[in-house]
Amino acid sequence: MSDRRAVGPRGEPRASAWCGPGLGHAFATAGAHVMVCLAVLATTVFAIVHEGAAGPVEVAGATAAATPDPAAAAPPVEGPDDAVPQEAPTPLRPIVVATKPFAESYILGEMFAQLLEARGFSVDRRPGLGATEIAFAALRRGEVDVYPEYTGTGLLAILGEEPPSSGGEAFRRVAAVFSERWGVRWLPPLGFENTYAVTVRPATADSLDLETLSDLAEVAGRLTAGFSPDFIGRADGLEGLRAAYGLDPGSVRPLLQAVKYQALAAGEVDVIDGYATDGQIARYGFRVLLDDRGFFPPYDAAALAGPALVRDLPGAVAALAELSGRLDEGTMRELNRRVEVDAEPVPVVAADALGRLGLTEGAPVGAERVPSAGGASGLVSYLWARRAPTLDQTRRHMLLVGLSLLAGLAVAVPLGLALERVRGAAEGVIRAVGVLQTVPSIALLAFMIPLLGIGVVPAVTALFLYSLFPMLRNTYTGVRDADAAAVSSARALGMNELQLLRYVRLPLAAPVIMAGVRTAAVINVGTATLAAFIGAGGLGDPIVAGLALSDTRMILSGAIPAALLALGVDAGLGTLERAVSPAGLEKPGRAPGVA
Amino acid sequence: MDQTSDRPQLSTVWSDPRFLETDSLTITTDQPADGPALSARRVLKRYGSVLALDEVSLDVDPGSSVALVGESGSGKTTLLRCFNRMVDADEGRVEVGGADVRRADPVDLRRSLGYVQQEGGLLPHWTILRNVALVPWLRGDPAAEEAAREALDLVGLAPARFGGRWPHELSGGQRQRAALARALAGSASVLLLDEPFGALDAITRADVQFTFTALRERLRPTVLLVTHDLREAFRLADRVAVMRTGRIEQVGTPDELRRAPATPWVAELMTKAGVA
Numbered sequence: 001m002s003d004r005r006a007v008g009p010r011g012e013p014r015a016s017a018w019c020g021p022g023l024g025h026a027f028a029t030a031g032a033h034v035m036v037c038l039a040v041l042a043t044t045v046f047a048i049v050h051e052g053a054a055g056p057v058e059v060a061g062a063t064a065a066a067t068p069d070p071a072a073a074a075p076p077v078e079g080p081d082d083a084v085p086q087e088a089p090t091p092l093r094p095i096v097v098a099t100k101p102f103a104e105s106y107i108l109g110e111m112f113a114q115l116l117e118a119r120g121f122s123v124d125r126r127p128g129l130g131a132t133e134i135a136f137a138a139l140r141r142g143e144v145d146v147y148p149e150y151t152g153t154g155l156l157a158i159l160g161e162e163p164p165s166s167g168g169e170a171f172r173r174v175a176a177v178f179s180e181r182w183g184v185r186w187l188p189p190l191g192f193e194n195t196y197a198v199t200v201r202p203a204t205a206d207s208l209d210l211e212t213l214s215d216l217a218e219v220a221g222r223l224t225a226g227f228s229p230d231f232i233g234r235a236d237g238l239e240g241l242r243a244a245y246g247l248d249p250g251s252v253r254p255l256l257q258a259v260k261y262q263a264l265a266a267g268e269v270d271v272i273d274g275y276a277t278d279g280q281i282a283r284y285g286f287r288v289l290l291d292d293r294g295f296f297p298p299y300d301a302a303a304l305a306g307p308a309l310v311r312d313l314p315g316a317v318a319a320l321a322e323l324s325g326r327l328d329e330g331t332m333r334e335l336n337r338r339v340e341v342d343a344e345p346v347p348v349v350a351a352d353a354l355g356r357l358g359l360t361e362g363a364p365v366g367a368e369r370v371p372s373a374g375g376a377s378g379l380v381s382y383l384w385a386r387r388a389p390t391l392d393q394t395r396r397h398m399l400l401v402g403l404s405l406l407a408g409l410a411v412a413v414p415l416g417l418a419l420e421r422v423r424g425a426a427e428g429v430i431r432a433v434g435v436l437q438t439v440p441s442i443a444l445l446a447f448m449i450p451l452l453g454i455g456v457v458p459a460v461t462a463l464f465l466y467s468l469f470p471m472l473r474n475t476y477t478g479v480r481d482a483d484a485a486a487v488s489s490a491r492a493l494g495m496n497e498l499q500l501l502r503y504v505r506l507p508l509a510a511p512v513i514m515a516g517v518r519t520a521a522v523i524n525v526g527t528a529t530l531a532a533f534i535g536a537g538g539l540g541d542p543i544v545a546g547l548a549l550s551d552t553r554m555i556l557s558g559a560i561p562a563a564l565l566a567l568g569v570d571a572g573l574g575t576l577e578r579a580v581s582p583a584g585l586e587k588p589g590r591a592p593g594v595a
Numbered sequence: 596m597d598q599t600s601d602r603p604q605l606s607t608v609w610s611d612p613r614f615l616e617t618d619s620l621t622i623t624t625d626q627p628a629d630g631p632a633l634s635a636r637r638v639l640k641r642y643g644s645v646l647a648l649d650e651v652s653l654d655v656d657p658g659s660s661v662a663l664v665g666e667s668g669s670g671k672t673t674l675l676r677c678f679n680r681m682v683d684a685d686e687g688r689v690e691v692g693g694a695d696v697r698r699a700d701p702v703d704l705r706r707s708l709g710y711v712q713q714e715g716g717l718l719p720h721w722t723i724l725r726n727v728a729l730v731p732w733l734r735g736d737p738a739a740e741e742a743a744r745e746a747l748d749l750v751g752l753a754p755a756r757f758g759g760r761w762p763h764e765l766s767g768g769q770r771q772r773a774a775l776a777r778a779l780a781g782s783a784s785v786l787l788l789d790e791p792f793g794a795l796d797a798i799t800r801a802d803v804q805f806t807f808t809a810l811r812e813r814l815r816p817t818v819l820l821v822t823h824d825l826r827e828a829f830r831l832a833d834r835v836a837v838m839r840t841g842r843i844e845q846v847g848t849p850d851e852l853r854r855a856p857a858t859p860w861v862a863e864l865m866t867k868a869g870v871a
Contacts (some may be wrong), residue, residue, distance in 0.1 A: 489716025492681050492787075493777070494706030494733050507720050582720035584761035 094124040095309065095316055098147040098535065100135055101128040101548040102257075103339045103346075104194065104277060104301075104332065108148035110350035112303060112320055118360040119319040128544040129454065130442055130533025132157045136304075137449040138535070140182050144454070145309040146320060150194060152299035154178065154186070156236065167193060167298035183307035187317065188324035189300040192277060192332045196231070196296045197288040198241075199274040201264060205287040212292040216271065217247040225249035226260055226269030236297055237273070244295040261286075277329055279337030301327075326357050340550050382553045383560070390542075394561050397538035400531055401524045401569070404460045408467030408520060413513065416475025417501065423480070430473055437469045441530045449534065459528070459536030466527055467520035474516025478509030507582045514577040521573055525566040529558065539565070630693045632657040632785055632817035633678055638687035640673055640841075647673045649841035650687065657784070660811060660818035661846075662828035664864075665838035671821045674838070675787050678819065679705045691785065706730055709778030709816070713790040715770045717762040723747070723773050724758035730781030739780075746780035747773070749813075751806055768799035772806065779814070788820045792827065804830060825868035837861050 095116055099109030106127055113123045126144060129135040136158055138144040154174040155161045164170055171189060178184040198213060205211070208219050216223075231237035232254060241247040249271065255263055260272045261280040274281055274288065276299075281288060303320045310317060335353055338344045354360040383390070419426035436444075444465065448458030482505045490504050532540030539558040546554030631654035640648040648670045655661045663671035676682040677689045680701040689696045696704060709730075717726045725732075728743035736742065744754040750772040762770055771791060778786055792800045792807075808831065811818065822828050828835045829849040836846040845857035853871060856862035865871040 483719055485712065485714050485716040486718045488681075489710065489712050489774075490718060490729070492676075492679055492705055492710045492712070492716075493730050493781075494702050494704075495729075496702045499733070504718060584720045584722070584763070 094122040095313065096124045096126055096143065096145045098126040098129050098135055098138065098144040100132065100147070101130060101533070101544050103279070103336050103549050104275075105148050106346045106545065106548060107335050107339060107350055107353070108190070108301065108303075110346050111323065111354055112146055112148070114347070114350055114354055115323065115359055116316055116319055118354070119315070121313070121316050121319070126454070126535040128532055128541065128548060129535055130530075130544075131446060133446050134449050134454065134534055137446075138454040139184060139304060139306045141449075141453050142306055142308045143535075144306060145313075145316075146303050146305045148190075148301055149186075149304040150299040150301055151186070151189070152195065152236075152297040154304075156297065164298075167300050170298045171300055171302070178304075183310065185305045185310045185317070187303040187305060187321050189302045190323055190327045191301075191325040192327050192329040193298060193300050194275050194277045194329075194332070195291075195299040196237070197274040197276045197278070197281065198271060198291075199264065199281060199286045199288050200271050201267075202285060202287050204270055205289075210287070210289060212290040213241070213245050213247060213295070214292050216289055217245040220247050220249045220271075223249050223270040224268075225252045226255040226263050226272045227252055228257060228260070228273060229254045231273045236295075240295060244293055277332040277336055279333060279335075279340040282333055282337045283341040301332075322359055323357075326359075327353075343549070343551055346549070379553055379556060383557055386542075386557050390539075390557060390561055393537065393539045393541055393558065394565065396536075397525070397528055397540075397562065397565060400456065400459055400463060400528045400536060400538050401521065401565075404463030404524055404528075405467055405517070405521055407460070407464045408471055409517060411464075412468050412471035412516075413475050416472050416513075417479060419472075419476050420479045426476055426480075430469075430476060433469050433472055436465050441466075441527050442533060445530060445534045454535040456536050458534055459531035459538075463524050463528055463531070467524055470519040470523070471513070471516040474512050474519075475509065478512030478516075479505045481512075482508035508585075511577055511581040511585075514573065514580050518570060518573040518577060521569045522566050525562060525569055529562055631655055631690075632659075632692060633661075633819055634688075634690040634693075635674065635677065635684075636688040636690075638674070638677060638684045638689060640670075640677070640682060640684050646841050648677070648684070651838075651841070651843055652687075653836055653843060653846065655817055655819055657817050658815040659834065660820060660832045662820045662822055662832035662835045663838055664822055664825050664828045664835060666823065668840075669838040670841040671838045672789055675789055675819055675821050678785075679708050679710060679787055681705075706733055706781065707783060707785075709781060709783035709786040711771070711774045711778045711786070711788045711791040713793045715762075715774035715791075717770060717773060717777070719762050721762075722758065723752070723760050723762065723765065724754065726762065727758075727773060727776045727780050729777055730783075734781070742780045742782070743776070746776035749779060749810060750776045752776065766799070767795055768803055771795060771803055775803075775807065775810075779810070783816070785817045785819070788818065790821055790823070793822065793824075800827075807831060825864060825870050829870050837864065 097109050097113045097116070099105040109125070109127055113125055116123050126138075129138065129144070129147070132149075132153055135144065135147050136149075139147060151167070151170040151174050155170055159174070159177060161173070164173065167189075171186065175186040178186060198216065200210060200216075204223075208215075210216055210219070225238075227238060232252060234240070238252065253269060255269070255272070260269075260274070261278075261284060263269050264272045264286065265284050274286070276288070280286075303323070305317055305320065331353070335349055338349045339346055351360065415429075419429055439447075441462070444462045445458065448462050452458035452461055479501075486508070487500060487504055490500055495503065528538050529540035529543050531538050532544040539562040542554045542558035543562070546552065546556075546558065633653075633655035635651055635653045637650045637652055638648050639646070639650050651670070651674055653661070653674070663674060665671050673682055677684050678691055678696065680696055680699070683697075691699070691704065691708070717723075718729075721729075724740060724743050724747070727746055728739040731739035731742045744758065747754040747757060752769060752772050757765065757769070757773070762773070765773065771794075775791065778788075792803055795803060804827065810816075811831075818832070820828070820832060822831075825835075832849075834846060834848055835852055837844045837852070839860060845852065845861050847855075849870070852861065852865065856865060862871065
């Protein structure tokens with residue numbers, strides 16, 4: 001995999017963003033995750049207590065991106081503009097529509113999905129796949145049929161080529177190569193481009209008389225820039241800007257997508273790398289500087305259709321192509337603003353957009369906006385309204401954790417026992433397994449895709465690998481360090497090795513082994529939230545979607561149950577740990593008297 | 596826990612009719628009457644470059660008690676462990692009851708030999724009764740518990756009172772008594788004792804030593820005792836083997852050692868221990 005492929009494209013949180021400093025860090029480690037959520041939890045409990053008799057508050061249309069209102073999905077009944085009679089296709093399977101984890105991708109994916117449903121296809125939504133590598137690998141493997149992609153990303157991140165400056169050229173290039181190499185089809189572009197947009201406050205632009213990047217280059221030494229970590233490192237990012245414009249900011253601070261606009265608004269930084277269609281630009285009235293030398297590569301958005309879809313369902317491809325050329329930058333920016341700034345549900349915004357384009361009936365009846373009541377009571381009613389999907393996600397989450405833990409237990413305990421027999425090899429093996437622990441979750445998940453595709457199987461496999469280390473280490477040390485005098489005397493009195501294991505070493509090591517299981521379980525509850533990136537579902541779904549859509553309540557609707565689950569699992573396994581601790585083991589404070 | 600009340604009064608133990616009448620714990624003496632019960636011939640054991648046993652030879656007659664004394668690292672524990680194959684000799688021949696231990700299955704061999712180590716090594720998660728019943732239970736003896744009760748009685752621990760306790764609920768001396776009972780419960784004719792009283796304070800130690808002496812008189816087991824304490828060796832053994840750097844310097848009765856120490860080192864050892 002080339003460097004370019006590892007680079008995250010367009011505005012989506014990259015792998016490193018999830019593991020680096022800042023917001024994502026809280027979700028990178030289970031411990032921190034739990035800590036963060038505890039504070040939230042206290043607030044929530046407090047709020048629930050005070051909510052008291054108010055009872056459940058129905059919130060219409062408070063559906064997540066993942067669970068659109070069925071009404072929106074219903075095919076139009078005798079659509080007036082249904083000039084071409086649809087040959088009611090009966091697809092063998094639902095069409096899998098995926099997105100990457102940022103607002104624009106969610107909106108476009110939902111539009112694809114609703115459009116396909118309106119044309120009579122059934123759709124399986126897989127929103128928020130973690131990165132370009134994940135989404136594209138899934139597409140190639142036929143596990144995803146279509147997702148929104150950008151030509152520049154296709155060239156840079158997937159093909160590893162230098163993009164030509166002309167948008168049309170870029171599209172022709174990716175269309176030809178993708179089709180030839182993988183049978184993947186780029187549908188004609190949607191009509192807007194979402195390239196980098198170097199953005200400043202209007203006051204800065206006015207006082208320094210900035211209109212273009214060339215203008216900026218002259219004064220950049222006096223300014224502080226806040227750039228995404230990937231922009232700083234990319235050839236088509238800061239490095240390229242230096243070469244093309246001689247643009248060299250006085251200081252550069254790495255900032256994540258989620259906080260960049262706030263930082264600019266607050267005056268923490270003077271210039272940021274935005275994206276042309278960001279709703280936030282409109283929200284704050286920021287000024288985008290003109291790329292007067294045509295430095296940034298073209299990033300035309302288009303539907304990327306997988307080989308199976310192209311081969312088996314030309315009708316679906318044709319339906320998707322109805323969107324080609326229909327969305328301009330202004331429209332897209334407006335849709336992004338409604339989702340990112342106004343916190344409107346993605347399905348509503350998508351239905352609206354399709355309706356205005358005359359492609360479907362439009363917004364479903366009854367899908368009003370979520371009342372934006374602030375404070376804890378608003379959060380409680382939101383969580384209450386979402387209780388059904390939350391319960392499903394919790395079940396799925398427990399399934400992921402439970403399966404991976406059982407598999408880990410089945411491998412780690414026998415392996416730990418075996419290593420105790422060959423102690424020479426033990427430290428090496430355990431250290432090697434420990435190295436797995438240091439692989440960032442998202443990277444490990446991404447690594448699973450080419451081998452196992454997306455969904456539950458790779459997620460459980462990755463979680464299984466994470467669970468190995470604590471259980472293996474504890475089994476090995478627990479059995480190794482089990483009361484040496486007891487073990488040697490039992491052996492000297494004629495216990496064979498199997499009896500020693502069964503009657504002495506395992507019972508004495510049981511509490512230590514259980515402590516390892518407990519550690520692994522809590523880590524897995526936290527890490528499993530990242531499984532959403534590879535379409536495995538669980539409580540990570542609302543967290544990923546909420547982060548992408550800047551919707552705190554949606555994040556909390558996943559984070560709070562995940563924190564509760566971690567606490568519950570920890571408490572439950574703690575009880576089990578005490579239960580398997582053999583009677584008779586000396587407890588603190590019960591030391592025998594000295595003769 | 597009140598130690599003074601828990602420790603059985605020796606006078607009551609020895610006057611307990613059950614102790615004197617116990618006869619189910621018979622000592623089996625299936626080896627030829629004339630041959631030694633334990634025998635080591637030119638046994639050599641290396642740990643890497645360290646010579647732990649340097650062509651050591653030793654005989655222990657049936658029913659007699661031999662003590663191995665010496666400093667730490669002199670090879671006494673290694674020699675003891677050659678007899679139950681916790682250590683396998685590199686060279687030489689080790690016999691138990693006239694049979695080469697190399698031909699014996701180690702697990703069967705160990706079940707036939709009583710063994711006590713320093714700090715007892717009771718299983719902390721088993722009750723005292725279950726601990727003591729270990730060897731007969733391993734052999735599949737249905738009367739294992741009964742044997743354990745009798746053995747507990749022998750060492751002065753009332754089974755009804757101590758049988759259900761956990762090892763950590765006993766004092767150090769009581770634990771060593773229990774460990775001794777565990778070695779006896781299998782009706783072994785040979786007891787291998789590795790510093791069995793080494794970790795006890797002087798008074799408790801004297802108590803347990805007294806119990807052991809009485810047991811010897813009653814049951815006449817063959818005893819190989821490892822100790823670093825020459826006074827204990829003189830008290831509990833018929834013959835004493837003084838070991839130094841993997842060799843036996845001298846073997847003899849306490850009297851012989853006193854009268855004619857074979858080397859200046861043996862003489863010095865006895866002077867230091869105050870048994871000369």
